[in-house]
Amino acid sequence: MTRLPWNEIPPPLRARVEEVLGEPVVEALSQTGGFSPGSADRVITASGRRAFVKSAGLSLNADTPGIHRAEAAITAALPPHVPAPALLGFVEHDDWVALVLEDVEARHPSTPWEPGELEAVLEALHAMTATPLPADAAVTTLADAIAGDAAEWQRIDPVTLPPLPRGLDTWVRAHHDGLTDAAARAVADVRGDRLVHFDTRADNILLREDGSVVLIDWPWAARGVAWFDALSLLINVRYYDPDADIERLIGRYAIFDGMPRDAATRVLAGFAGMFLGSSLRPVPPRMPTLRTFQRDQAIVTLDWLRERWER
Structure with missing residues (x-):
């Protein structure tokens, strides 16, 4: 997957993500897995707060913004017992959207599966x-x-x-x-x-x-x-x-x-x-x-x- 780095996300959208987090992002580590075009970053703010941010615009892919929008709505409504990251926010700018989620300190399962x-x-x-x-x-x-x-x-x-x-x-x-x-x-x-x-x-x-x-x-x-x-x-x-x-x-x-x-x-x-x-x-x-x-x-x-x- 060709991921978009954090610094290439439209600045107004990055600013809205930082509003959700309450302070500027000082570090972003792009995640390479998955099949959704756009960005996927584990970000850290000035005080050390962490989050996971996914973003996409219609210019990248016609379907992905709608998929992110659906994920935000579903994640917000999941029952408390479901093992899923918490939704911190969902922001938009022009045809771009960003999903801001709890950053989970974890790893993917080993493959082949153990x-x-x-x-x-x-x-x-x-x-x-x-x-x-x-x-x-x-x-x-x-x-x-x-x-x-x-x-x-x-x-x-x-x-x-x-x-x-x-x-x-x-x-x-x-x-x-x-x-x-x-x-x-x-x-x-x-x-x-x-x-x-x-x-x-x-x-x-x-x-x-x-x-x-x-x-x-x-x-x-x-x-x-x-x-x-x-x-x-x-x-x-x-x-x-x-x-x-x-x-x-x-x-x-x-x-x-x-x-x-x-x-x-x-x-x-x-x-x-x-x-x-x-x-x-x-x-x-x-x-x-x-x-x-x-x-x-x-x-x-x-x-x-x-x-x-x-x-």
Whole structure:
């Protein structure tokens, strides 16, 4: 990702961030991970106060300011028990926006995933979904959120599909109708009343020194089934370790209790279509690695999906 350094953010926007923090920023350390264009800085003020600031303008990417705006609204409304950074402020200038968040002193999980760290994250997801979301929580339903992704298979032409490793393109051509149907049926499978982060992978998770877990980047939060985030996390586990026994993990952790096997397979079909369809689109501005990442995600998910499909 091509990150914009702090000193290239429009000065009026930087000034508004400093108003939120109450004093000037004297140091900014750019963060290189993730897939959102714009800036991402851990900043320090004159008195030593710390914060995390993300900013973007329409001139960089047409979608990112709206994504930051959604994240600000959702973060502000998260229930107190959710392990997420606190929102300190949200500011705008012309077509630019900046999200000001609590700076979390932590690190991303090790990859390939270490068993103890994976256990901590799965336990945190279980705790987060232990209670229903309040009825008035301002998030979309997961069914609505994935409906467009579930329809992605209808837009994928199996005839023109580019080659994929291990004969996956041939397998997709042979099962295209079944994959299309499975993804469509997944929309009903994910209805529920629990908080869903919707983007659980290592770069959206932080681990503090005491072992506690923090989930970051919340623009896609939704209301749905408790096991959805944990299932998507296992895609990330296999992404970093193709030999990981992820089926054994499903039988081991309480977050997966009550997850119907066929429903999980249908959800994976939706994930596979979303990743594959997205990977075939043109590269968006200032996001040169995104399509390759999505293709890699599609391959990992299709491999797992084919194993389940053929059992």
